[in-house]
Amino acid sequence: MRAPPMNFATHRLSELDVLESEAIHIIREVVAEFERPVLLFSGGKDSVVVLHLAAKAFWPGKIPIELLHVDTGHNFPEVLEFRDKTVAAHGVRLVVAQVQDYIDDGRLAERADGTRNPLQTLPLLDAIAAGRHDAVFGGARRDEDKARAKERILSLRDEFGQWDPRNQRPELWNLYNGRHTVGQHVRAFPISNWTELNVWRYIERENIELPPLYYAHEREVYRRDNMWRAISPVSPARADETVELRTVRYRTVGDMSCTGAVDSNAASVADVVREVGVSTITERGATRADDRISEAAMEDRKKEGYF
Amino acid sequence: MTLIIDTQDLATEAAVATPEGTLFRFATAGSVDDGKSTLVGRLLHDSKAILADQLEAVTRTSTERGFGGESGGIDFALLTDGLRAEREQGITIDVAYRYFATPARSFILADCPGHVQYTRNMVTGATTADAVIMLIDARKGVLEQTRRHLSVVALLRVPHVIIAVNKIDLLDYNEAAYREVEASVRLVTAELGIADVLVIPVSALVGDNVVDRSERTPWYAGPSLLELLETLTVIDDRGAASQAAEAFRLPVQLVLRPQGAVVVAPELADSYRDYRSYAGQVASGSIKVGDTVSVEPGGGTSTVTGIDFAGVQLAEAFAPQSIALRLADDLDIARGAVIAARGTLPPVTRTLTADLFWLDPRPLAPGARVLVKFGTTVLQALVSEVTGRLDLTTLGVEPATSLTVNDIGQASIRLSRDLPVEPYTQNRRSGAFLVIHPQDGATLAAGIVTAPGEPTRAGDGSGAGSEVSP
Numbered sequence: 001m002r003a004p005p006m007n008f009a010t011h012r013l014s015e016l017d018v019l020e021s022e023a024i025h026i027i028r029e030v031v032a033e034f035e036r037p038v039l040l041f042s043g044g045k046d047s048v049v050v051l052h053l054a055a056k057a058f059w060p061g062k063i064p065i066e067l068l069h070v071d072t073g074h075n076f077p078e079v080l081e082f083r084d085k086t087v088a089a090h091g092v093r094l095v096v097a098q099v100q101d102y103i104d105d106g107r108l109a110e111r112a113d114g115t116r117n118p119l120q121t122l123p124l125l126d127a128i129a130a131g132r133h134d135a136v137f138g139g140a141r142r143d144e145d146k147a148r149a150k151e152r153i154l155s156l157r158d159e160f161g162q163w164d165p166r167n168q169r170p171e172l173w174n175l176y177n178g179r180h181t182v183g184q185h186v187r188a189f190p191i192s193n194w195t196e197l198n199v200w201r202y203i204e205r206e207n208i209e210l211p212p213l214y215y216a217h218e219r220e221v222y223r224r225d226n227m228w229r230a231i232s233p234v235s236p237a238r239a240d241e242t243v244e245l246r247t248v249r250y251r252t253v254g255d256m257s258c259t260g261a262v263d264s265n266a267a268s269v270a271d272v273v274r275e276v277g278v279s280t281i282t283e284r285g286a287t288r289a290d291d292r293i294s295e296a297a298m299e300d301r302k303k304e305g306y307f
Numbered sequence: 308m309t310l311i312i313d314t315q316d317l318a319t320e321a322a323v324a325t326p327e328g329t330l331f332r333f334a335t336a337g338s339v340d341d342g343k344s345t346l347v348g349r350l351l352h353d354s355k356a357i358l359a360d361q362l363e364a365v366t367r368t369s370t371e372r373g374f375g376g377e378s379g380g381i382d383f384a385l386l387t388d389g390l391r392a393e394r395e396q397g398i399t400i401d402v403a404y405r406y407f408a409t410p411a412r413s414f415i416l417a418d419c420p421g422h423v424q425y426t427r428n429m430v431t432g433a434t435t436a437d438a439v440i441m442l443i444d445a446r447k448g449v450l451e452q453t454r455r456h457l458s459v460v461a462l463l464r465v466p467h468v469i470i471a472v473n474k475i476d477l478l479d480y481n482e483a484a485y486r487e488v489e490a491s492v493r494l495v496t497a498e499l500g501i502a503d504v505l506v507i508p509v510s511a512l513v514g515d516n517v518v519d520r521s522e523r524t525p526w527y528a529g530p531s532l533l534e535l536l537e538t539l540t541v542i543d544d545r546g547a548a549s550q551a552a553e554a555f556r557l558p559v560q561l562v563l564r565p566q567g568a569v570v571v572a573p574e575l576a577d578s579y580r581d582y583r584s585y586a587g588q589v590a591s592g593s594i595k596v597g598d599t600v601s602v603e604p605g606g607g608t609s610t611v612t613g614i615d616f617a618g619v620q621l622a623e624a625f626a627p628q629s630i631a632l633r634l635a636d637d638l639d640i641a642r643g644a645v646i647a648a649r650g651t652l653p654p655v656t657r658t659l660t661a662d663l664f665w666l667d668p669r670p671l672a673p674g675a676r677v678l679v680k681f682g683t684t685v686l687q688a689l690v691s692e693v694t695g696r697l698d699l700t701t702l703g704v705e706p707a708t709s710l711t712v713n714d715i716g717q718a719s720i721r722l723s724r725d726l727p728v729e730p731y732t733q734n735r736r737s738g739a740f741l742v743i744h745p746q747d748g749a750t751l752a753a754g755i756v757t758a759p760g761e762p763t764r765a766g767d768g769s770g771a772g773s774e775v776s777p
Binding site for chain 2: 013014015017018019020021022024025028029031032055056057058059060061062090091142146147149150152165168169170171172173174175177179180181193195197281282299300
């Protein structure tokens with residue numbers, strides 16, 4: 001890992017240095033105060049950054065907690081491949097909860113619109129209960145969505161995983177209060193204060209590897225909901241939709257069935273940093289069909305136990 | 308409040324700070340309807356931080372609700388009031404964090420609620436702020452909620468306080484009217500002992516003195532709000548000189564002792580077999596390899612042999628870096644300990660007096676058994692006495708025997724074990740604490756040490772125990 005570019009003459013930390021130390025402090029605090037924390041890891045850029053920060057927090061030791069992924073069955077295969085490779089490189093254990101298992105035995109039903117993102121909540125809560133996890137790390141950022149902009153860094157959830165936005169625990173200075181009662185757990189968001197641009201600059205500075213689809217590549221896509229959707233078994237084009245080969249990249253990586261690609265020639269990290277710096281559209285607005293359902297789509301999902 | 312903007316004016320390019328830039332955290336406060344959301348909208352809009360899809364969503368909802376009539380105005384409260392309940396009721400319930408940047412620096416903006424019952428959420432936003440912008444409606448002047456928020460700001464010793472006297476356009480940019488409001492607010496800040504106060508006449512609606520200096524206030528010679536935000540100093544960035552003056556404190560979060568389960572190259576694994584370091588975020592001051600340190604509890608001393616930052620060995624570290632310290636001696640150090648520059652720790656004590664901002668709906672009565680969290684240590688404590696409460700009308704302390712939600716009060720606290728206690732005025736990090744409910748874990752109060760009690764043992768700076776090597 002590279003040394004951070006700090007300036008000892010002035011004792012001045014750059015924006016990224018401040019955010020990095022804040023995140024490491026949060027990760028260490030939660031691991032120290034909770035019995036069985038777990039880290040949600042999808043292979044998406046934000047969770048990759050949180051994993052990288054966790055590795056820094058406990059160096060030279062291994063990351064002392066398990067990872068958890070809720071696989072909707074609609075994930076991009078190259079992201080799953082990247083996920084497994086990264087987990088192996090860190091020498092940590094990954095538990096995967098499969099949404100498909102729930103659909104197969106009838107605990108969940110496929111939605112009419114075919115998206116599985118909202119179906120993740122039940123397998124997530126079951127996996128948290130089965131692992132007896134009292135703290136769950138996530139890579140959510142406050143700049144992603146206006147409901148997320150309201151959430152604490154340590155967010156208390158009841159036994160149904162529900163977020164009560166009207167009655168959040170005060171969060172004072174950097175003194176995090178992780179106390180909870182039996183059945184409650186805490187969601188911890190170490191990169192709450194990072195923007196999309198911060199994440200990309202950090203990926204550039206630290207030379208962090210990501211799944212290839214974050215960079216410009218050629219893909220068969222079709223236009224739906226003002227987004228480029230990838231051709232895949234779970235996201236076929238309708239008869240009236242024209243499939244074309246375009247140079248695209250993904251700004252967020254979720255399900256193939258609800259994540260859109262954007263036109264882009266940004267083939268390197270430096271290109272992406274430049275592109276994000278001048279983007280006039282937010283990343284979720286550009287790429288997530290699930291957040292377009294209503295003004296409060298994210299809040300509604302979070303109240304039900306979603307991240 | 309309607310903010311009329313020209314959507315054609317929306318830049319195609321968001322402003323981007325350089326990667327080397329600093330991060331500045333500020334909060335907005337003030338009473339309901341003093342124009343916080345409009346100011347936030349104006350700042351975000353004029354600094355090109357509102358992206359096209361967000362503006363489109365806000366514009367659509369504003370139009371649906373008939374906002375701004377024919378002119379197509381935009382309700383900028385919709386940008387930060389992100390909860391369903393907030394939009395339905397048209398109020399801000401909890402802090403919204405927004406992020407924007409100018410070429411000078413990056414900003415984290417905590418947009419705080421104005422209603423009295425959500426003052427506890429305003430406290431959340433203010434504890435981490437480098438500056439607070441207090442909005443005052445120029446036509447109404449100082450209100451009770453203005454005094455309450457200013458009291459919180461004074462209590463927390465927020466480094467910079469900016470008073471934005473808003474809606475100056477509605478006073479026809481009349482200097483005398485502005486001066487009257489300015490004088491009355493300066494009376495309050497002086498009463499509360501707030502030293503660094505800057506007062507600016509603004510119109511969030513029209514944009515006077517928000518981003519650019521206004522020609523309509525020729526009698527105001529100071530900087531615009533954004534110019535101020537771009538130049539004020541950051542709490543953790545006061546430069547080497549003042550940091551050297553502040554004593555080094557590292558609250559230990561955990562002991563890193565991987566015992567062979569290491570991520571270093573196999574040929575190095577042997578040399579890490581007995582690795583042990585103390586991980587934490589530097590709360591104040593700076594430390595170099597070779598410096599001598601003292602540790603509480605225990606009072607042991609040792610020498611720093613290494614400063615690790617994820618595989619990189621540093622010669623020096625300073626606040627607010629998250630590091631791991633290696634020491635020459637095998638001291639008994641666990642989570643909750645404080646490693647400090649030798650000769651700087653205050654005497655340990657079991658009593659203290661504090662200002663409390665009471666956050667919980669359940670009142671505080673003397674004799675309450677609570678938990679307190681200082682740094683990384685949580686201990687049992689007892690509130691032995693409530694000695695007073697701030698009267699928001701007179702700003703004087705009135706006698707009180709209990710505290711209720713949103714009260715600022717004074718109390719005496721007994722601790723279950725020895726702790727090196729410092730006043731908040733000397734050290735913002737070690738003088739701040741949480742009061743926690745021992746059963747359900749709720750955060751009951753924000754606490755600020757006003758004075759440590761009688762020492763139960765001398766500190767390492769005053770002789771006893773400091774020369775003993777383990």
